[in-house]
Amino acid sequence: MNVNYRKIRAVTATLALMVAAAGPAQAERYGQSGAVYDYATVVNVEPIVRLVTVTTPVRECWDERREYAVDNRRGSSGGATLFGAILGGVLGHQFGSGSGNDAATAAGALLGAAIGSDAARRAPRDYERETYSRPVRRCQTNYTSTEEERVDGYNVTYRYHGQKYRTRMPYDPGERLRIRVDVRPAE
DSSP, X not given: OOOOHHHXXXXXXXXHHHHHHHHHHHHHHXXXXXXXXEEEEEEEEEEEEEEEXXXXXXXXXXXXXXXXXXXXXXXXXXHHHXXXXXXXXXXXXXXXXTHHHHHHHHHHHHHHHHHHHXXXXXXXXXXXXXXXXXXXXXXXXXXXXXXXXXXXXXXXXXXXXXXXXXXXXXXXXXXXXXXXXXXOOOO
């Protein structure tokens, strides 16, 4: 028997190269669990849209003028105090003699000044009211609401071996969709 080992080696090497080259393609087609995967053509993609109300705080500030009043008393109690001191000194001078006269005059002046000052404070007074205004900064937070469209997912229609299928996906798959093909014997 005439065996050509060179041809056998060449055929073996060719088969090994073919298996090595087909490995990645088959690995993509068959998953680790033995499931079969393929690609389908996407026919239509419709986004699923919902309206969402978005509330945003907006701070608004403005200047306004505030009025305030100041009450000023007219006159002072100085005149009543002085008058009381003079009157008390004159009355005190009427009592005593010698150095006692000087002490009675001083005591009368002090007592008269105290009585005059107290009477001036208790007496009804004229008040003068002055009104002033000043700028005051006021701020307030208001809320504005707007409606925005949000995409919740996509309704995808795809074709595989002449049949149309429909599914819902969280993203737009593009032109091709990787699918899992489930082949089982009929029962």
